[in-house]
Amino acid sequence: MTSSVKQLCTICHDGGVSKEAVTWCIECEVFFCGNCEKPHRMSRLSKNHKTISSKGYQELPSFVQEVSSQCSDHNKKFELYCSSHACPCCVQCITDNHKKCQQMKSLSDILKEVKSPASVQLFEKNMKDVKTKLDNAIQYLKTRISTTNIQKTKAIEEIRSMKKVDR
Template structure:
């Protein structure tokens, strides 16, 4: 049985490196389709439906697992729980630019701009600033690609110019040597005419 499970795990890992967390707790290996950042957990299609129907998590927003993986490892390493109070972050203090759990909130009662994280992130993918930022990043990537291409072309041109200059130097050296040889020859002729021994 363990061999079959290992084989299924290997096949699933080839297409999707993250498995459904709920299924995994029940010793079932299923590839995930979505990610809940509030639960910090991957979900398969069935568990996503179950997750959306439970009162405790019905207001959680999920994103496709491909989008979560595209965020990169540095983003996924952001802790979802307060290390001081061992509680889930639910709020954000805009004054101090920090995440808060409900216990942390006691230290920020005088801050007037504490908001729920879910409110901040609800429409982030469709917000105008997100779309503008995404477009700007696309433009930056395109420009960097063009700059890299131009730099490579410049390096290639410099190499060609170097080779051309070296050829010109060699040709000039031959011409100078040839000219000096002619001068030497004519001087020897003149000298032999003047001094007859």
Template sequence: MQLPGAQNVKCFFVLNAKNTTKDQKASKEHNTMSTNDYRNLPKSMHETSNRCKDHDKKYDIYCAIHSCPCCVQCVTEDHQKCQDLKPLADILKDVKSSANIPILKKDLDDLKDSFKNLLNVLEDRMETINLQKTKGIEEVRSMRKLLDDYLDKLERQIIDELVSKHSKMKTDTELLVKQMEYRTKRVDQLIDKFSTITQYATELQTYIGLREIENTASKESKYLEELDSGGLLDNQNLEITLSPALQSILQEVQSFGHISFKSSPHGIQVMTGRKDQAQNLVPVFHSIKQMKPSVKVTLNVPKSERFQIYACQILPDSTFYFSIGQRNA
């Protein structure tokens, strides 16, 4: 019978008590599990087999160098030079009771806590950079408003100054125009008076009248000379010279500012656990060739006595215990 998601699962039916003996012996060392428990195993566990995929032989050997189980043919073909070959049964014997199981569990819990803490930190960071963006936009717009208000103020100042100077120039010009119109009329009157005198006046009248006209004309000429010498007849123009500092903004100021990324140490304690955790579940066996003994302590036996040392043991606290027997010379 084939269970969903399972491969090569044997189900034994009791047809004859005598015929079940062999199957009982084959299965007495195996623990059973429910179908639901089996389905809850990770997918990779469903695909795990105790037989080699390449040679279809049972795994019997474990290679610590390559961290993989091997069948006999695998050892012959690919692991001839590997020295750390151990019986797979020895490796698996105490794997679930290994002291590394709770250590690995703690490592997983630490990893979960680390990722959870980092997730909280990253969420806070997202909130922080969103606030920084909002603050940056507010700063740009605030600076823009300050610039607008300041430029509006400068604009009002120069326009008010322009209007004031234009008004003064206009008033002075209008006054000068009125004076010119008045003087022009007086000269016209002098011309009419001159024409009348020269045509109808007697010699005495002509003499006196021409003297008056001459004096009046002299005064008008003097007035013109005063206007000329006083610069009142010079051309008056309104010129606006914009501040070079303002004009340089168009060439020198290329942006409102500069946006950059500033990195600083995060200050978060990340618990990464141990490296090569999977390897810690597998007992480490060292071959004789890998062992490098060194002299730690030298024990001197009195020359007057002779001992027979039967056994020696070194305890974890570096205490030496000897099993000795005294013998006669």
């Protein structure tokens, strides 16, 4: 999960300069060096954006790093979720690909549902159930490995004793 690759400041890199990034803006999905981070932090438009260190970003699992809040087709922010196609959509996606889709939900509404205490408790319970099942599966596999090793040892001993009898 942890990558040793140095991330470059997106702004500087776009300008042809290679400067090591110090932070990642979760909302802009951009790396910043110290110089570029300062105006981003002070701007009225982005001063409330959540950022993490570039080291913290590298420690995220790859599936988290691959999640984007922007549409790769239109470079616009996802705003809706299409239940019919099980995918997030930007405004342009709706016009282009989802005109006939009936079950569109606002992503902000979905987030409110997901963050509700009841859904968090249900998620925690489900995760505990998954952990229990995984622990049981691991224990079962350990038992099977142990049994297989015992059978292997017995089979080897039998083969050796048969070879001794043949001599």
